[in-house]
Amino acid sequence: MRWSVSGGSGATRVPCHDGPVRFQVEHRFAASLGAIVDLLADPAFYLDLDLPDLGRPEVLDSRVEDTRAVVRLRYTLAGSLDASAVSLIGRDHLSWTQELEVDRTAGSGVFRFEADADPRHLHGQGSFGLEGGAVGTLLRFDGEFTVAVPGLGRLVERAVLPRLLHLLEVEAQAADDQLRRLV
Numbered sequence: 001m002r003w004s005v006s007g008g009s010g011a012t013r014v015p016c017h018d019g020p021v022r023f024q025v026e027h028r029f030a031a032s033l034g035a036i037v038d039l040l041a042d043p044a045f046y047l048d049l050d051l052p053d054l055g056r057p058e059v060l061d062s063r064v065e066d067t068r069a070v071v072r073l074r075y076t077l078a079g080s081l082d083a084s085a086v087s088l089i090g091r092d093h094l095s096w097t098q099e100l101e102v103d104r105t106a107g108s109g110v111f112r113f114e115a116d117a118d119p120r121h122l123h124g125q126g127s128f129g130l131e132g133g134a135v136g137t138l139l140r141f142d143g144e145f146t147v148a149v150p151g152l153g154r155l156v157e158r159a160v161l162p163r164l165l166h167l168l169e170v171e172a173q174a175a176d177d178q179l180r181r182l183v
Helices: 033-040 043-047 083-089 153-182
Strands: 002-006 021-029 058-065 068-076 095-103 108-115 122-133 136-147
Touching: 021 153, 033 095, 033 122, 033 136, 033 153, 043 058, 043 068, 043 153, 136 153
Parallel strands: none
Antiparallel strands: 002 021, 021 136, 058 068, 068 095, 095 108, 108 122, 122 136
């Protein structure tokens, strides 16, 4: 898996928030583009997903409309948060809703996520595309992540983003494992 992060020069800027942190994640699968599209659109895949520090997701919605599939999930951080995090989000737990919309014909889509407590302060979005090739399929996520908390947003984004990227890496590995079992 390859990933990169960009956005502002963080340490030298004084404004409370200068826009989202952008990220790109790539993963190469040995499976076909069609198999990956089917897996991404299957809510059962997410129900068996073991991600570090998270409980199993709750499927809030799953539907197929023509060539478009939508999977909407709720994730909850397992364990407790430290006092500074509780003061920022106003709760002793963190949960968020994630929506993945897959265009099954184009092999692309969009994703969105937002905190359940206050989506204005913690949210992200982006797009993804699949490129099939002779030796497998490349999945590329291009996204942005925002913590809109004056004075702390950029610092929290930079602290949380590596964990978010790690979760995407673990999810991609789980998808790889699932696809291998199906072959």
